[in-house]
Amino acid sequence: MTQAAHKMTARDVSVFYGDKQAVKNVSIDIDMDHVTAFIGPSGCGKSTFLRTLNRMNDTISSARVEGAITLDGENIYSSDMDVVQLRARVGMVFQKPNPFPKSIFENVAYGPRIHGLAPSKADLDLIVERSLKRAGLWEEVKDRLTDSGTALSGGQQQRLCIARAIAVDPEVILMDEPASALDPIATAKIEELIHELRGRYAIVIVTHNMQQAARVSQRTAFFHLGQLVEYGETDQIFTAPRQERTKDYITGRYG
Numbered sequence: 100m101t102q103a104a105h106k107m108t109a110r111d112v113s114v115f116y117g118d119k120q121a122v123k124n125v126s127i128d129i130d131m132d133h134v135t136a137f138i139g140p141s142g143c144g145k146s147t148f149l150r151t152l153n154r155m156n157d158t159i160s161s162a163r164v165e166g167a168i169t170l171d172g173e174n175i176y177s178s179d180m181d182v183v184q185l186r187a188r189v190g191m192v193f194q195k196p197n198p199f200p201k202s203i204f205e206n207v208a209y210g211p212r213i214h215g216l217a218p219s220k221a222d223l224d225l226i227v228e229r230s231l232k233r234a235g236l237w238e239e240v241k242d243r244l245t246d247s248g249t250a251l252s253g254g255q256q257q258r259l260c261i262a263r264a265i266a267v268d269p270e271v272i273l274m275d276e277p278a279s280a281l282d283p284i285a286t287a288k289i290e291e292l293i294h295e296l297r298g299r300y301a302i303v304i305v306t307h308n309m310q311q312a313a314r315v316s317q318r319t320a321f322f323h324l325g326q327l328v329e330y331g332e333t334d335q336i337f338t339a340p341r342q343e344r345t346k347d348y349i350t351g352r353y354g
């Protein structure tokens with residue numbers, strides 16, 4: 100397949116913090132309608148690599164990225180790439196829910212408004228409702244849209260952050276341990292949501308929870324010491340890993 104046929108590609112991507120190399124020559128393809136899980140021991144570079152996919156590392160002054168990353172065949176590190184636009188197309192959800200200290204409505208409306216996606220108030224209302232519905236939060240908040248987003252429970256806040264990412268019509272959604280701060284019920288809701296969102300976006304999720312990776316993803320990438328050791332169908336990675344290091348990790352020998 101040509102690179103353009105993949106939603107995103109990374110080729111020989113390395114990331115340095117000062118002199119220290121955190122990601123080593125990673126090449127991977129990310130496709131639509133798939134959930135791709137990144138797994139691996141703490142410090143192996145999962146978050147660092149994930150952040151290269153929407154140039155979040157730009158915000159870390161010591162970070163330097165080498166290699167090539169494309170979105171629809173276009174180099175996202177080229178000088179004419181609009182980074183604000185890129186981050187709308189490749190949205191991100193963080194480990195700790197981080198709603199703005201604004202109303203539930205405003206949390207979702209902010210992005211569409213600054214990106215000019217809603218010409219009228221009625222359009223904006225529709226986008227907010229649709230996004231909250233897609234994020235599985237509408238029924239819980241439809242009568243309290245003016246309440247502060249920070250007044251919601253942790254699990255609701257995380258779904259609000261997902262609604263906020265969805266509201267600007269992204270193509271890819273990056274999630275860095277989106278459920279690790281949540282209780283089992285809130286976690287199950289997030290997993291269900293990821294499952295439902297799969298058909299519309301390319302989703303990449305970092306998780307320490309192997310059952311979660313097995314449940315929500317179709318492809319799994321195992322990282323170790325900054326390298327992408329193995330990437331394949333989730334079933335194959337968990338039942339018949341080809342690399343010794345993958346096997347050691349999934350059988351709990353380290354990590």
Ligand SMILES: Nc1ncnc2c1ncn2[C@@H]1O[C@H](COP(=O)(O)OP(=O)(O)OP(=O)(O)O)[C@@H](O)[C@H]1O
Nearest residue numbers: 116121139140141142143144145146147148159161
């Ligand atoms: N802002 C930073 N400045 C300097 N070094 C960093 C920074 N962020 C991460 N690192 C280093 O880069 C390496 C990879 O870190 P990263 O956070 O990407 O790992 P991770 O796989 O996401 O780990 P975890 O599972 O604990 O979240 C680690 O050695 C870490 O200390």
Ligand SMILES: [Mg+2]
Nearest residue numbers: 145146147275
């Ligand atoms: Mg991390």
